[in-house]
Amino acid sequence: MEIKEVDDRAELLRYTNNIPLLGKLVNHQPLWSTNPKLKSFSLEKVSAPDQRRIQEALVVKDLLNVLIGLEGTYIRYFNDYEPSDPETLIEFKIAKKMDPSFKTFSRRIVRYGKQYMILTKAYEIWSDASFGMVLQRFGYEIRMFLENVYLKILVERLERDFNKVPNFSIRELEQTMNETEVTKQMDLLYYIYEEICKEIEERRTNQSSQDDFNNFMDNMKNESSLHLRLMVAFDTTVYPVPKGGAIFKIFQLKILENLGDRSSVMFLKKLLNNVSQDYCTMLYEWLTQGSLNDPYQEFMTYDDLEGKTEDIFDARDRAWDTQYFIRKDVLLRDCNSEEDKNLLFKMLRTGILLKVVRTSLQIPKISSNNSDTTIQEIHDFAELMEGTNLELYVEKCYNRANKIFLKLFFEGYDLVNVSKQLQKIFLGYQYSHNVSKFLAKNMGELTKHYRHNNTANDDKLLQNFELDRQSEHPTNLMRQLLTAQFDTEALPQVLSHYLQIYPEIPENNSINDNSDPLMQASNFKNMNAILFDELSKGRTGTYYGPAPELYVPRSAIYHLKFDINIPYPLNIIISRTCMIKYQIISRYQLVLQYHSRLLDDTWIDLNKTYSWKYRGYSSTVKRGIIRTTRLLHGKMNHFIKAVMEYFNQNVIDKEVHKLEKSYKNPTLAVDIQNELEGGLTNIMTNRCLSDLIPSQLQIFDIMYKFCKFIKSMKAKLCQLDPVLYQKHRDTMMKFTNEDYRTTNDDDQEDVGYQEDTALELIQKLIEYISNASKHFDKCLQGFVQKLNAEKFDFYDSSSVDAAGIERILFSITPSHSAPASSQK
Numbered sequence: 001m002e003i004k005e006v007d008d009r010a011e012l013l014r015y016t017n018n019i020p021l022l023g024k025l026v027n028h029q030p031l032w033s034t035n036p037k038l039k040s041f042s043l044e045k046v047s048a049p050d051q052r053r054i055q056e057a058l059v060v061k062d063l064l065n066v067l068i069g070l071e072g073t074y075i076r077y078f079n080d081y082e083p084s085d086p087e088t089l090i091e092f093k094i095a096k097k098m099d100p101s102f103k104t105f106s107r108r109i110v111r112y113g114k115q116y117m118i119l120t121k122a123y124e125i126w127s128d129a130s131f132g133m134v135l136q137r138f139g140y141e142i143r144m145f146l147e148n149v150y151l152k153i154l155v156e157r158l159e160r161d162f163n164k165v166p167n168f169s170i171r172e173l174e175q176t177m178n179e180t181e182v183t184k185q186m187d188l189l190y191y192i193y194e195e196i197c198k199e200i201e202e203r204r205t206n207q208s209s210q211d212d213f214n215n216f217m218d219n220m221k222n223e224s225s226l227h228l229r230l231m232v233a234f235d236t237t238v239y240p241v242p243k244g245g246a247i248f249k250i251f252q253l254k255i256l257e258n259l260g261d262r263s264s265v266m267f268l269k270k271l272l273n274n275v276s277q278d279y280c281t282m283l284y285e286w287l288t289q290g291s292l293n294d295p296y297q298e299f300m301t302y303d304d305l306e307g308k309t310e311d312i313f314d315a316r317d318r319a320w321d322t323q324y325f326i327r328k329d330v331l332l333r334d335c336n337s338e339e340d341k342n343l344l345f346k347m348l349r350t351g352i353l354l355k356v357v358r359t360s361l362q363i364p365k366i367s368s369n370n371s372d373t374t375i376q377e378i379h380d381f382a383e384l385m386e387g388t389n390l391e392l393y394v395e396k397c398y399n400r401a402n403k404i405f406l407k408l409f410f411e412g413y414d415l416v417n418v419s420k421q422l423q424k425i426f427l428g429y430q431y432s433h434n435v436s437k438f439l440a441k442n443m444g445e446l447t448k449h450y451r452h453n454n455t456a457n458d459d460k461l462l463q464n465f466e467l468d469r470q471s472e473h474p475t476n477l478m479r480q481l482l483t484a485q486f487d488t489e490a491l492p493q494v495l496s497h498y499l500q501i502y503p504e505i506p507e508n509n510s511i512n513d514n515s516d517p518l519m520q521a522s523n524f525k526n527m528n529a530i531l532f533d534e535l536s537k538g539r540t541g542t543y544y545g546p547a548p549e550l551y552v553p554r555s556a557i558y559h560l561k562f563d564i565n566i567p568y569p570l571n572i573i574i575s576r577t578c579m580i581k582y583q584i585i586s587r588y589q590l591v592l593q594y595h596s597r598l599l600d601d602t603w604i605d606l607n608k609t610y611s612w613k614y615r616g617y618s619s620t621v622k623r624g625i626i627r628t629t630r631l632l633h634g635k636m637n638h639f640i641k642a643v644m645e646y647f648n649q650n651v652i653d654k655e656v657h658k659l660e661k662s663y664k665n666p667t668l669a670v671d672i673q674n675e676l677e678g679g680l681t682n683i684m685t686n687r688c689l690s691d692l693i694p695s696q697l698q699i700f701d702i703m704y705k706f707c708k709f710i711k712s713m714k715a716k717l718c719q720l721d722p723v724l725y726q727k728h729r730d731t732m733m734k735f736t737n738e739d740y741r742t743t744n745d746d747d748q749e750d751v752g753y754q755e756d757t758a759l760e761l762i763q764k765l766i767e768y769i770s771n772a773s774k775h776f777d778k779c780l781q782g783f784v785q786k787l788n789a790e791k792f793d794f795y796d797s798s799s800v801d802a803a804g805i806e807r808i809l810f811s812i813t814p815s816h817s818a819p820a821s822s823q824k
Contacts, residue, residue, distance in 0.1 A: 043074065043097040052099070053167075059102045060162060060170050066092060066113035067154055069120065074098060075106060086121060090114050105170045112183055115190045119146060122193055132243035132296040135196070138275045142189060153182050185267050188254065195250045199242045232344050235302065235325040243298030244330035248276065252333075252385060269382035280378040287347070287397040288375050289366055290354030298330050301348060324352055332385065343391055346398040353401040353669055357408055360569045366404065373400040405669050413570055416663050419676075421478035422574070425562065426582040427652050427683075428589045438468055439590075439597050446557040446594060447704075452488055461486075461556070481564045490558040491587045495693055498584065498684065555704070557594045561587050573673050581680035585652075588689055592644050595703050599637045602710040606630055611717040614724050621720050624766040629710065632773045636703050639780065643688065643696075651686050655679035687786070695783040702776050709768070716765065720758050 046055040062072025071077045074095040082088045092110045094103055123139030125131075131139075157176055161168045177183050251272045258264040282299050285291040292303055305323045326344055333340065354366060368374060375397055384390055409415045439446065445461050465484040487494065561583050566574045606612050606629065617626060662675040683689070688696070718724050 041073075043095060043099075047097070047099065055099060056102060056170055059098065059106060060168065060173055063106060063109050063113075063170070063173060064154065064159060064162060066110055067116065067158075068151065069113060069117040075110065086125070090117050102170055105174055109170075109174055109177070112177070112186055115186050116146060116150065119186075119189060119193060129296065131241055132298040133278050134244055134247045134275060134298060135241070137278060138192075138196075138247065141271055141274050142193075145185065145189065150182055150186065153177070153180050181263060181267075184264060188258075188264060188268060189271075192250055192254060195254075196242065196247065199246065199250070200240075203238065203240050203242070232341060232348060233325045234328045236328050239297075239329050242329075243296065244279065244327075245300060245332040246330055248272065248279075248332055248381075248385070251275070255382070272382045273380060276381040280381050284375075284378050286351040287394065288354070288400075290351045290356070290358055290401075292351065292355075297327075300327050300331055300344075301325070301351060302327055324348060332390070339391075343394060346394050349670060350394065350398045350401045353405040356569050356572055357404055360408060360412075373403070375400065399667075402668050406666050406672075409570075409573065409669075410663075410666070415570070415573065415672075416660075418478060418570060418574070419659065419663070421476060422564070422582060423656055425478060425482060425564070426586040427656065428586075428593075428648060436593065436597065438465060439594055441468075443594075443597060443601070446560065447555055449553050450486065450490070450556040450559045461560070478564055481567075483563050483565075485561050485563055486556065486559045487561050488559070490554045491584075491591060492554075492558070492693060492697060494584060494587070495689060557591055558587075560590060573669070573676065575673070575677075578676055578680055581677075581684050584689070585680070585683050589644075589647070591700065592640065592647070595700055596637075596640045596644060598703065598707040599633065599640060602633060602707045603637065605710055605714070606633060609714060610727075611714050611724065614717070614721065616723055617721055620766075621762060625717075625720075625762070625769060628766075628769050628773065629713075632706065632769065632776065633710070635780070636699075636706065636776065639699065640703070647686070647688050651683055651688070655682055692783065692786055695779060695786065698779045699776065699783065702772060702779065706772050706776075709772070713765075716761065720762055 041058075043055055043058070046052075046058070058074060062075040065072040066075050071092065075092050078089075078091040078093055080088070081091060092113065094106050094110070098106070119142050123142045126135045126139035129136075153176075157180075158173060161172065161176070165172075251268060255265055255268045255272070258268065279299070282292070282294060285293065286299070286301060292299065292301060294302065301324055303323060304325055326348055331344070358364070358366060373396060378384055378393075384393060442461055442464055462484050469479065469482060563583060564579065566576075566579060612626065656679070659675055659679050662672060666672050718727075
């Protein structure tokens with residue numbers, strides 16, 4: 001039917017060629033209210049009872065136009081509506097003279113025309129790439145619904161009935177729309193549209209930096225109590241447009257609200273499945289191949305190194321720790337519980353494991369033959385998000401990825417053998433001969449005080465090490481990669497950076513927000529001000545300021561360290577963090593073995609040198625010097641050997657055996673990494689490397705000075721007895737030994753044996769040895785007291801062994817003289 005203007009009269013004429021409703025859009029009247037309109041026929045003239053059907057036909061005709069977004073004769077746009085302006089509200093006004101019942105029906109039906117126009121604009125706007133793939137697909141689904149469902153019903157049923165059924169009424173118009181549920185589906189689409197617009201508007205009006213900060217602080221507080229295996233790196237950026245999971249959450253919420261309406265739930269699930277098709281492909285590729293194709297940045301995982309490096313091998317261990325992050329803003333569901341974080345951890349690590357495998361093998365795709373588990377593609381996203389289906393699916397993918405990953409590392413890269421080589425090099429495990437050999441060759445250079453610019457001494461040591469390394473068997477990969485370096489910081493300084501420099505964490509492993517001003521910051525600017533203030537003042541005191549004695553100049557042995565640049569992908573498991581711990585443990589063992597070697601060398605002097613073996617000394621010299629020196633040397637030797645035995649057998653071996661046990665039947669890659677890092681942490685946090693270090697440094701210093709004193713005693717002892725003095729003089733004259741000349745005061749005239757001088761020297765030597773013994777006993781007593789405290793508290797520490805404590809106490813207590821165990 002068509003309405004024509006003829007002398008202010010309107011009449012209904014049938015189309016003879018049956019032009020469909022949509023075919024009239026090209027030549028239809030202007031779409032905005034400012035342009036001239038047809039002068040409508042007065043409804044008052046057709047308000048009589050016998051003409052009521054004419055008025056109803058006119059209203060139905062207008063409603064058919066309104067339902068496709070066009071204004072009619074009696075139902076028009078508001079005067080301020082401008083279609084070219086996307087911000088203009090779409091509103092229709094109804095003629096005042098319209099029959100009240102028709103007006104009531106019109107008000108209910110007009111809103112679908114508004115929804116049609118709004119949704120049409122929505123899919124046109126969301127087709128832009130900045131809105132992401134999910135919103136683009138949702139816009140496409142809206143368009144398909146409007147064209148294939150909504151407009152199809154209007155043309156094939158409503159317009160057809162209007163043209164062919166003589167008594168087609170406005171009531172039948174509304175009833176037909178309700179029977180087909182098109183209006184219900186339009187309401188659902190429009191509700192989702194409104195929620196998306198509301199989310200976009202909130203992101204535009206709120207300060208994104210403040211949202212980023214709030215997410216960051218929530219993440220910090222939540223992560224403070226998590227176990228190592230649940231740690232996930234989050235990107236807390238809030239994007240200006242909701243994408244990915246943020247859109248799916250709106251769908252899921254609407255499904256939950258309509259669980260009692262089966263047809264609505266089915267419609268929403270179908271819509272969600274269609275919208276999520278491309279996302280499901282990304283999720284499937286990530287969980288089965290470790291492949292990430294996210295052009296619109298709406299997948300929950302993102303690659304921080306994408307575009308920054310072309311070669312993954314240059315990224316070192318960042319592929320595990322810092323290459324991939326979780327976008328908190330686009331998660332599929334909120335992650336407030338530990339179970340949800342465990343799920344995110346598995347989803348993140350699954351893709352990483354598979355990416356490592358593909359990169360290592362240089363293959364574009366992992367074949368299903370590499371695992372007995374077959375992962376089905378995701379066809380029903382709505383069902384996947386119900387209950388625990390997502391957890392079960394991810395768990396299956398996670399187990400498959402771990403199986404492939406561990407097969408590569410244990411069978412392809414022989415991780416067990418690599419681990420044993422590192423234990424030999426850094427933990428002294430069945431490798432002491434090589435270390436002792438290197439120390440024996442370079443005791444002189446390692447004893448000298450370290451100087452940062454002393455390149456000659458450093459080069460000599462490094463050259464000696466390189467010669468020893470090249471002589472090793474070439475099949476030992478880790479040994480071939482091993483390098484020797486000199487750290488500008490001594491071992492005590494390095495330990496102070498890793499141990500006892502932060503406040504003690506409460507028993508519940510949570511940070512007290514009230515105790516740390518950083519946790520009270522309101523925004524990033526405020527946090528920066530707090531950090532700057534603390535850095536300006538300097539964090540000093542009980543926890544932040546290490547003891548001054550840790551920074552005194554020390555011998556080169558305290559600066560020597562070994563390092564290995566673990567190649568990719570082995571550095572995924574043996575990360576840089578592990579290597580730093582290996583280094584610190586190795587440096588401590590080097591210091592122990594160095595002082596043990598010093599004592600061994602002086603033992604040769606005490607038992608093989610003629611001046612120490614001479615039996616003609618007076619009883620004062622025998623008791624006050626010879627016997628006391630040997631006793632003190634024996635106590636020092638017992639101490640160093642007992643500490644080495646305890647540290648090797650009760651600390652290192654314990655953790656090595658636990659690690660080897662975990663290698664026998666591994667199921668998860670993260671367990672292997674956690675066992676390695678946890679074992680090294682247990683060794684590092686043992687009291688030998690923490691609060692006992694200051695006591696040990698004092699004892700080592702006494703040992704060093706006392707050994708140096710013993711070395712200088714060869715010639716001095718000869719001055720204490722006339723017979724020995726004469727033999728020493730004859731030997732000097734016969735052999736002119738350089739060592740004797742330098743230690744016997746060169747360029748001084750030999751005046752012969754003098755008893756007064758000998759007695760004075762005896763008194764000085766006895767006094768020095770006595771002071772050294774008292775000082776050593778005092779330091780040893782402090783060391784024993786701390787060990788006793790550890791003995792009584794060992795039930796609270798996982799890295800302390802009661803039997804080892806008993807043995808070390810028995811060995812070093814002055815009342816005992818148990819023989820020292822052989823060096824491991």
